[in-house]
Amino acid sequence: MKAPSIRLAASRGCLVISVFALILQGGAARAQAPEAAPAPPPATMEDRLERLERLLAETRSELAALKSAPTDAATAARLAELDRKIDILTQEIEKMRIGEAAAVPSQERDGQYGVGPAASKVYAKDGLSIGGYGEVLYQNFASRNQSGDASDAEDQATLLRAVVYLGYKFDPHFVLNTEIEYENAVVASDKGGEAEVEFAYIDYMHSRAANARAGLVLIPMGLINELHEPTTFLGTRRPDVEQVIIPSTWREIGFGGYGSAGPVTYRVYVVNGLNAAGYSAEEGIHEGSQEGSQALAKNWAFTGRVDYTAVPGLLVGASIFSGDAGQGHVAPSGQPIKALTTVFDLHADWRWRGLWLRGLYAHTSVGDAALINQLNNFEGDESVGSRQEGWYLQAGYDLLSLKPGSRSALWTFLRYEQYDTQAAVPAGYERNPENDVRELTAGIAFKPIDRLVLKADWQQRHDAARTGVNQWNIALGYIF
Amino acid sequence: MRSRFARGRHRLARKALAAAVWSALAGAGPALAKVFLTQEEALRLAFPAGVTVERRTAFLTETERQAAQKLARSENPPDALVAYYVGIRDGQPVGTAYFDTHVVRTQPETIMVVVEPSGSVRRVEVLSFLEPEDYLPLPRWYEQFSGRPLDDELSLSRGIHPVAGATLTARATTDAVRRVLALHRVIQAAGSAPVR
Numbered sequence: 001m002k003a004p005s006i007r008l009a010a011s012r013g014c015l016v017i018s019v020f021a022l023i024l025q026g027g028a029a030r031a032q033a034p035e036a037a038p039a040p041p042p043a044t045m046e047d048r049l050e051r052l053e054r055l056l057a058e059t060r061s062e063l064a065a066l067k068s069a070p071t072d073a074a075t076a077a078r079l080a081e082l083d084r085k086i087d088i089l090t091q092e093i094e095k096m097r098i099g100e101a102a103a104v105p106s107q108e109r110d111g112q113y114g115v116g117p118a119a120s121k122v123y124a125k126d127g128l129s130i131g132g133y134g135e136v137l138y139q140n141f142a143s144r145n146q147s148g149d150a151s152d153a154e155d156q157a158t159l160l161r162a163v164v165y166l167g168y169k170f171d172p173h174f175v176l177n178t179e180i181e182y183e184n185a186v187v188a189s190d191k192g193g194e195a196e197v198e199f200a201y202i203d204y205m206h207s208r209a210a211n212a213r214a215g216l217v218l219i220p221m222g223l224i225n226e227l228h229e230p231t232t233f234l235g236t237r238r239p240d241v242e243q244v245i246i247p248s249t250w251r252e253i254g255f256g257g258y259g260s261a262g263p264v265t266y267r268v269y270v271v272n273g274l275n276a277a278g279y280s281a282e283e284g285i286h287e288g289s290q291e292g293s294q295a296l297a298k299n300w301a302f303t304g305r306v307d308y309t310a311v312p313g314l315l316v317g318a319s320i321f322s323g324d325a326g327q328g329h330v331a332p333s334g335q336p337i338k339a340l341t342t343v344f345d346l347h348a349d350w351r352w353r354g355l356w357l358r359g360l361y362a363h364t365s366v367g368d369a370a371l372i373n374q375l376n377n378f379e380g381d382e383s384v385g386s387r388q389e390g391w392y393l394q395a396g397y398d399l400l401s402l403k404p405g406s407r408s409a410l411w412t413f414l415r416y417e418q419y420d421t422q423a424a425v426p427a428g429y430e431r432n433p434e435n436d437v438r439e440l441t442a443g444i445a446f447k448p449i450d451r452l453v454l455k456a457d458w459q460q461r462h463d464a465a466r467t468g469v470n471q472w473n474i475a476l477g478y479i480f
Numbered sequence: 481m482r483s484r485f486a487r488g489r490h491r492l493a494r495k496a497l498a499a500a501v502w503s504a505l506a507g508a509g510p511a512l513a514k515v516f517l518t519q520e521e522a523l524r525l526a527f528p529a530g531v532t533v534e535r536r537t538a539f540l541t542e543t544e545r546q547a548a549q550k551l552a553r554s555e556n557p558p559d560a561l562v563a564y565y566v567g568i569r570d571g572q573p574v575g576t577a578y579f580d581t582h583v584v585r586t587q588p589e590t591i592m593v594v595v596e597p598s599g600s601v602r603r604v605e606v607l608s609f610l611e612p613e614d615y616l617p618l619p620r621w622y623e624q625f626s627g628r629p630l631d632d633e634l635s636l637s638r639g640i641h642p643v644a645g646a647t648l649t650a651r652a653t654t655d656a657v658r659r660v661l662a663l664h665r666v667i668q669a670a671g672s673a674p675v676r
Binding site: 049050053054056057060061087090091093094097098129130131167172175177203205208211223226227231232260263265309310311312313315349351352353354356398401404405407409450451480 | 515516519535537539553559560561563579581585586587590607608612613614618620621623624632635637638639641642643644645647648651
């Protein structure tokens with residue numbers, strides 16, 4: 001009775017090895033299959049591993065049963081050999097799961113832990129990566145403004161952003177990252193949509209402490225500019241301070257480095273300067289951003305950021321952007337415009353259990369503001385602000401954090417903002433009180449899973465001219 | 481506890497001294513990419529010299545997989561085959577190391593979780609991280625797991641603080657640690673003498 005059982009076990013072991021070899025050959029084996037037979041859907045690596053694991057488990061059980069029966073020396077030897085082969089297969093499966101990290105440096109290989117050279121680097125071969133995000137926004141404006149006068153703001157629903165990230169890993173050192181964005185769904189002469197490349201840069205990854213980056217880069221300022229996906233901030237709309245004082249999504253052509261040392265992370269770039277001809281009273285420096293589109297590059301700027309994260313959940317940091325923005329412009333009076341523009345911010349973000357606190361202060365100084373006014377024929381209260389500043393504080397709480405094991409989140413939050421794009425203007429000009437804004441936002445955000453969010457909030461907008469209009473909003477956001 | 485990249489950093493520092501940064505930028509530098517530790521290097525961090533390391537394999541039954549899924553509160557049951565490494569000193573287990581590879585956003589992260597004989601986490605080490613490093617929390621964040629048992633507090637926004645800009649990594653890592661502790665508990669319960 002023993003011999004047939006042993007043959008069965010041995011043939012089973014051979015079957016396992018054959019299956020494993022077939023899995024490793026993968027696509028090649030499929031390519032050799034007869035064309036007449038309809039091809040089954042290609043199995044994923046996970047499917048293959050699962051099948052292999054099942055076979056191994058069955059084989060192992062049969063071996064265990066055989067071992068428990070009385071055997072002669074020859075049979076025991078064959079069983080031991082099968083045992084050894086199964087052990088090898090389990091190690092190979094483990095290495096396939098772990099990927100690159102299973103590799104052992106050749107100079108240190110000593111087999112102490114029975115870990116052999118990598119059999120597979122499946123993940124390293126995935127050069128192309130795709131991701132993205134999007135947000136749909138509905139805004140409903142009050143019919144009357146702060147003074148009780150009729151408001152001319154129109155309700156609006158729009159696919160605010162639809163974004164695709166495309167990345168390509170050329171090799172372990174060089175990686176391409178791009179973000180291609182459509183705003184407001186349709187790009188046409190009769191629509192307000194835009195198609196933009198928000199960033200496109202090459203990273204050279206050297207070490208955790210020092211890496212290089214070049215291309216169209218995001219200016220590393222504030223809390224929103226670099227992390228602006230809808231699931232990463234509370235509120236249907238980004239804080240206005242981080243749209244006006246820090247003109248997110250702010251990006252320029254440049255190069256620099258990034259990395260971390262201990263609890264400190266940093267990014268430093270040299271980028272093309274802003275174009276002061278785009279500055280305005282209402283939007284500050286926002287339209288001075290050249291967005292990598294035929295940017296005037298006579299003047300360049302430095303930008304950098306340092307964050308400190310010694311305590312888990314807490315981030316405290318500062319950032320700066322400084323450089324001339326004249327770009328060769330000359331005022332009608334004949335004076336060349338230098339327009340040294342410096343923006344800095346201080347920011348903090350703290351998460352503790354279900355609590356999320358966030359705060360930011362941003363300050364901008366613009367040199368030669370009077371000359372910029374001359375260049376753009378700005379008069380009276382149309383002046384570019386020579387000093388612009390703003391801040392906000394936000395507190396949120398995830399109610400579902402109170403429920404053990406919840407994978408969803410239900411945030412309630414409150415945000416107060418204050419900013420003025422004309423905190424100071426050059427002599428001979430006046431400030432427009434409409435640009436001195438105070439905003440209160442109260443809302444909720446429900447995340448059934450980490451990558452989806454449904455938001456709703458109410459915003460009270462007041463300005464010093466009493467022309468502010470309140471609004472409530474609903475937004476749907478996704479990332480993938 | 482030693483920091484996550486402590487040994488890796490020392491090694492890197494020595495290599496960095498040997499090659500100036502900018503010559504490295506020209507392509508002459510050491511190859512590091514996003515594999516911070518090999519499996520063998522991680523095991524050396526897990527178990528000091530003098531500890532014998534045994535590689536073992538558990539083949540979970542369907543019932544055990546479901547039990548682990550329930551304990552981990554995960555959406556899917558774990559794989560049936562679980563490889564783990566037991567450190568033994570003077571005949572007594574001094575800890576168990578598990579390796580878990582999971583997808584963060586679209587790319588995988590591999591971590592090692594070292595479990596104390598009591599069933600709580602001793603340390604978590606990142607072996608490889610193939611997402612952009614912007615999504616990788618700093619080493620200090622991973623230290624939150626030390627000493628954590630498998631309970632309600634081992635959860636994001638409870639005992640584990642999220643990290644700005646890396647929520648998906650924080651979630652995926654916390655899930656992985658729960659999964660490992662659940663597997664450890666199931667394997668221990670299946671018998672003091674594991675399958676292999």
